[in-house]
Amino acid sequence: MVGIVVVSHSAKIAEGICELAGQMAAPGQKIIAAGGMSGGGIGTDAFKIQAAIEEANAGDGVLVLVDLGSAVMSAELAIDMLGDELKDRVAIADAPIVEGAIAAVVDASIGQPLVSVAATAAGARELRKK
Amino acid sequence: MTKIELVLTNAAGLHARPAAQFVQKASAYTSKVTLAAGTKTADAKSILAIMGLGLGQGSKIELTADGPDEAACLDGLKALVESNFGEG
Amino acid sequence: MANINAAIEVLAQAIIANKELLTDLDSAIGDSDHGINMARGFEAVRAKLAAANSGDDIGAVLKLIGMTLISTVGGASGPLYGTAFLRAAVAAQGKTAIDTDTAAKMLEAAIGGIKDRGKAVRGEKTMLDALEPAYAAFVQGMAEGQALPACLSLATAAAAEGVEYTKTIIATKGRASYLGERSIGHQDPGATSSYILLAAVTDYAKANA
Numbered sequence: 001m002v003g004i005v006v007v008s009h010s011a012k013i014a015e016g017i018c019e020l021a022g023q024m025a026a027p028g029q030k031i032i033a034a035g036g037m038s039g040g041g042i043g044t045d046a047f048k049i050q051a052a053i054e055e056a057n058a059g060d061g062v063l064v065l066v067d068l069g070s071a072v073m074s075a076e077l078a079i080d081m082l083g084d085e086l087k088d089r090v091a092i093a094d095a096p097i098v099e100g101a102i103a104a105v106v107d108a109s110i111g112q113p114l115v116s117v118a119a120t121a122a123g124a125r126e127l128r129k130k
Numbered sequence: 131m132t133k134i135e136l137v138l139t140n141a142a143g144l145h146a147r148p149a150a151q152f153v154q155k156a157s158a159y160t161s162k163v164t165l166a167a168g169t170k171t172a173d174a175k176s177i178l179a180i181m182g183l184g185l186g187q188g189s190k191i192e193l194t195a196d197g198p199d200e201a202a203c204l205d206g207l208k209a210l211v212e213s214n215f216g217e218g
Numbered sequence: 219m220a221n222i223n224a225a226i227e228v229l230a231q232a233i234i235a236n237k238e239l240l241t242d243l244d245s246a247i248g249d250s251d252h253g254i255n256m257a258r259g260f261e262a263v264r265a266k267l268a269a270a271n272s273g274d275d276i277g278a279v280l281k282l283i284g285m286t287l288i289s290t291v292g293g294a295s296g297p298l299y300g301t302a303f304l305r306a307a308v309a310a311q312g313k314t315a316i317d318t319d320t321a322a323k324m325l326e327a328a329i330g331g332i333k334d335r336g337k338a339v340r341g342e343k344t345m346l347d348a349l350e351p352a353y354a355a356f357v358q359g360m361a362e363g364q365a366l367p368a369c370l371s372l373a374t375a376a377a378a379e380g381v382e383y384t385k386t387i388i389a390t391k392g393r394a395s396y397l398g399e400r401s402i403g404h405q406d407p408g409a410t411s412s413y414i415l416l417a418a419v420t421d422y423a424k425a426n427a
Contacts, residue, residue: 023147023150024146024147024150024151025150026154102146102177103177103178103181105150106149106150106153107177109154110154110157110175120178123178126182127181128184
């Protein structure tokens with residue numbers, strides 16, 4: 001199953017999203033939080049993200065959800081630092097972080113490939129609240 | 131092709147966790163499954179399509195399954211809905 | 219330039235001393251944390267360098283700085299400056315002293331790293347608006363046969379002009395871009411920190427020429 005990594009400037013946000021998404025996941029689905037800085041502060045850390053991606057990979061690639069601008073840059077840097085085999089099988093979702101993570105986890109849980117999981121996450125942009 | 135009608139009796143309707151369970155159950159079968167509610171239809175194996183319907187408690191849904199395991203598929207989905215998605 | 223650790227100490231102090239300025243600039247057109255983030259990053263750099271036994275290899279020191287900034291700055295400047303230092307580290311690999319030629323290569327590599335990471339070009343109101351003119355001035359100085367401290371002075375002067383220029387243009391990258399036209403009239407925080415770093419290196423080079 002495609003692994004999911006949740007990157008937020010806030011560790012609590014990332015963990016909370018993983019907890020929520022975990023409720024919709026199939027057993028064994030990898031959902032890894034990579035939020036905040038090592039000291040506990042607000043921000044993103046490309047090394048933390050790199051480690052999370054490696055942990056989330058179960059052989060089918062990884063989709064990375066991000067919150068704000070610089071999280072994208074940190075995630076891209078993290079991907080650059082991965083080994084060659086994994087680098088090509090990681091995508092950053094163009095999606096709202098919560099709704100995208102939920103939709104992605106469900107899609108990943110039914111065994112869909114990375115391209116579908118990424119598209120599903122992006123599709124969550126269209127979900128209306130009202 | 132087989133069709134059944136169901137009513138969502140669980141509190142959350144087809145949102146969040148129940149939606150996820152619904153999609154996962156439907157995806158376990160090879161048959162094509164479509165959900166219709168009023169004028170809207172959705173592929174039961176697409177979490178986006180199901181979440182996009184925004185169906186709440188009390189919604190009437192029509193499930194159509196088409197394929198070799200269509201009967202078992204609808205039985206499985208019926209059982210899930212009628213169990214209130216495991217919330218009793 | 220002889221002692222890399224002493225040089226970095228000057229850089230770090232310059233950034234930390236300007237923490238409030240950088241934060242204030244970032245309050246006008248950003249999310250008010252550039253100074254805080256950069257100061258935190260460079261405090262961590264000081265601590266890391268003090269604890270490490272990097273020896274004389276300037277490339278190794280710059281690599282350590284890059285990695286430290288990536289994991290401690292927190293905002294966009296972490297990956298941007300971190301990548302800049304990592305790329306400069308490659309240009310300085312194995313070197314125990316920096317000559318004009320190496321300095322030019324380091325600056326070029328750093329700018330390339332920032333462009334690759336940030337996907338920006340000159341004129342978008344970013345650190346590149348200080349660094350690209352600085353590099354051009356440095357190379358011009360080199361062509362005229364000037365020594366390293368003189369080339370750095372020219373670079374710093376050009377960077378200062380670049381910072382002034384950022385006041386006149388609209389931001390199209392980063393958090394400032396959300397402000398659109400309201401970003402005009404405000405000096406870019408990233409260009410400012412780039413200028414501060416260059417000015418600090420120049421001061422060190424002149425003092426230790």
